[in-house]
Amino acid sequence: MNNPIKTAIPDRLHSPLSTMVKSWESLLLLVVVGIFILNSFASPYFLDAWNLSDATFNFTEKAMIAFAMALLIISGEIDLSVASIIALASTAMGAAAQFGAGTTEIVLVGLTVGLSCGAFNAVLVTVMGLPSIVVTIGTMSLFRGISYIVLGDGAYRGYPESFAFFGQGYVAWVISFELALFAVLAVIYGILLHKTNFGRAIYTIGNNPVAALFSGIRVQRVKFTLFLLTGLMSGVAAVCLTSRLGSTRPSIGVGMELEVVTMVVLGGVNILGGGGTIVGVVLAAFVMGLMTFGLGLLNVPGIVMSIFIGLLLIGVIALPRLWVRFVPSKI
Numbered sequence: 001m002n003n004p005i006k007t008a009i010p011d012r013l014h015s016p017l018s019t020m021v022k023s024w025e026s027l028l029l030l031v032v033v034g035i036f037i038l039n040s041f042a043s044p045y046f047l048d049a050w051n052l053s054d055a056t057f058n059f060t061e062k063a064m065i066a067f068a069m070a071l072l073i074i075s076g077e078i079d080l081s082v083a084s085i086i087a088l089a090s091t092a093m094g095a096a097a098q099f100g101a102g103t104t105e106i107v108l109v110g111l112t113v114g115l116s117c118g119a120f121n122a123v124l125v126t127v128m129g130l131p132s133i134v135v136t137i138g139t140m141s142l143f144r145g146i147s148y149i150v151l152g153d154g155a156y157r158g159y160p161e162s163f164a165f166f167g168q169g170y171v172a173w174v175i176s177f178e179l180a181l182f183a184v185l186a187v188i189y190g191i192l193l194h195k196t197n198f199g200r201a202i203y204t205i206g207n208n209p210v211a212a213l214f215s216g217i218r219v220q221r222v223k224f225t226l227f228l229l230t231g232l233m234s235g236v237a238a239v240c241l242t243s244r245l246g247s248t249r250p251s252i253g254v255g256m257e258l259e260v261v262t263m264v265v266l267g268g269v270n271i272l273g274g275g276g277t278i279v280g281v282v283l284a285a286f287v288m289g290l291m292t293f294g295l296g297l298l299n300v301p302g303i304v305m306s307i308f309i310g311l312l313l314i315g316v317i318a319l320p321r322l323w324v325r326f327v328p329s330k331i
Contacts (some may be wrong), residue, residue: 059289094156118231167244206273
């Protein structure tokens, strides 16, 4: 007699190809291709190699921070002060340039300030036990406020000519330094998250920090390191962005934290922690970069782009919950 009861096939028994086709990353890849095709129809100049190279500037600096932010969110924390860290690091670099510092010294100042801000956030969260969202909202105002106190309505200029390479230079034909750095960081963070014990610890902490602690994982030390990485990547982004603009104003990078978080969540990282991939973040970076570039080709105002990004963030977070609530499970 045939058994009428149907049992679900465990995920581990599905073929790798089937799993890949059904993954969020596959959907993002299709979206990237679709946006690319639409942009090619929107403007006859889009397919020009140099225009495509320019399009990458829309996401590379944000994506550098998004790699570290992804690890932080997977662990169950968040840093909303990244754009303000950029402002403070850029202000420090501008001040150093006014005192005659060379390119090497300016870069070191930017990275050091970024790392220091990350350490400050880390101490408040991991040592004092304060909620990261509250801490980083506070430091978001603190860091940018310092920049406004130093600069007011003014700006720092007069950076060395060689400093322009980090934001405007090319390493080969249309491959900019920023794009090359983005690719290298994507590989490094991909290996760190998916191929090391440190990465597995991040996933474990994000899923169950108490179980991770009893498993011998030094939870607070891992989180401290992740805040340091996020601060450091903000410093790297500050170097590239300041170099590309050629000047420093206290408003530099305003609103970038929203785009970074959107990029991470759009990439499939669980906002509550415990899941996500670097591949997804890379694809989300291309989605957002090509989308904003395409809207720019259509002369869409920047404020409309900000509204769209905000709606995108809300939609990406809400859709999975709505799907679970209104679509019945087959199992």
